[in-house]
Amino acid sequence: MGIRVLSNHLVNQIAAGEVIERPAAVVRELVENALDAGATQIDIVANDGGLSLISVTDNGSGMGPDDLPLAVTRHATSKLQDENLFAISTMGFRGEALPSIGAVSRLTLTSRRATDAHAWSLFVEGGNVSGVQPAAHETGTTVEVRDLFFATPARLKFMKSTTAERQAIIDTVERLALANPLPVSLSSMTGAPC
Numbered sequence: 001m002g003i004r005v006l007s008n009h010l011v012n013q014i015a016a017g018e019v020i021e022r023p024a025a026v027v028r029e030l031v032e033n034a035l036d037a038g039a040t041q042i043d044i045v046a047n048d049g050g051l052s053l054i055s056v057t058d059n060g061s062g063m064g065p066d067d068l069p070l071a072v073t074r075h076a077t078s079k080l081q082d083e084n085l086f087a088i089s090t091m092g093f094r095g096e097a098l099p100s101i102g103a104v105s106r107l108t109l110t111s112r113r114a115t116d117a118h119a120w121s122l123f124v125e126g127g128n129v130s131g132v133q134p135a136a137h138e139t140g141t142t143v144e145v146r147d148l149f150f151a152t153p154a155r156l157k158f159m160k161s162t163t164a165e166r167q168a169i170i171d172t173v174e175r176l177a178l179a180n181p182l183p184v185s186l187s188s189m190t191g192a193p194c
């Protein structure tokens with residue numbers, strides 16, 4: 001068999017399988033990004049164990065219109081400004097989470113920096129990135145992940161019950177909230193019995 005280089009799209013889908021094995025991992029990645037952005041308030045919404053919707057809103061630094069496409073580009077990060085791997089003070093730096101999530105879901109990034117007149121948003125569906133559009137948002141960022149794993153049905157089949165995924169999200173948020181002296185709050189959860 002001939003050797004061939006995999007497409008970016010396929011590479012992102014494969015990475016998604018490693019980086020985000022379940023909805024709780026998406027929540028962890030998004031909250032870590034919010035913490036890295038200096039947020040002091042983080043609101044999380046998860047419906048149906050995170051499989052239909054995960055939304056994380058922060059009041060951190062936000063991103064400009066030029067940053068949004070880069071944020072969903074593989075191996076693009078603002079967290080390694082030089083070649084020194086030993087000076088890392090952030091929770092992420094591999095630049096893989098958002099492109100991976102965007103490869104297997106419907107992802108909307110909406111963000112505004114304090115200096116911007118308004119917010120900008122970007123949509124990614126199964127790895128296809130749309131153009132940047134003007135949007136409404138306070139300073140900070142909302143990342144909305146809908147229909148997680150719709151683009152990878154095999155992974156979707158592998159999910160436990162929505163109740164189990166929901167509990168895994170609660171555990172993840174509790175761990176993050178305990179490790180970080182910040183108001184991380186699970187503001188809404190629907191779709192599964194308490």
Ligand SMILES: Nc1ncnc2c1ncn2[C@@H]1O[C@H](COP(=O)(O)OP(=O)(O)O)[C@@H](O)[C@H]1O
Pocket residue numbers: 029033034037058060061062063070071072076077078079091092093094095096097098099140141
């Ligand atoms: N909530 C956020 N607020 C501000 N910038 C963000 C946020 N989430 C992601 N970003 C930007 O997008 C980049 C890519 O994010 P990600 O894919 O998680 O990779 P990493 O965190 O490893 O850099 C980050 O380096 C950061 O610059």
Ligand SMILES: [Mg+2]
Pocket residue numbers: 029032033091092093097
């Ligand atoms: Mg990250």
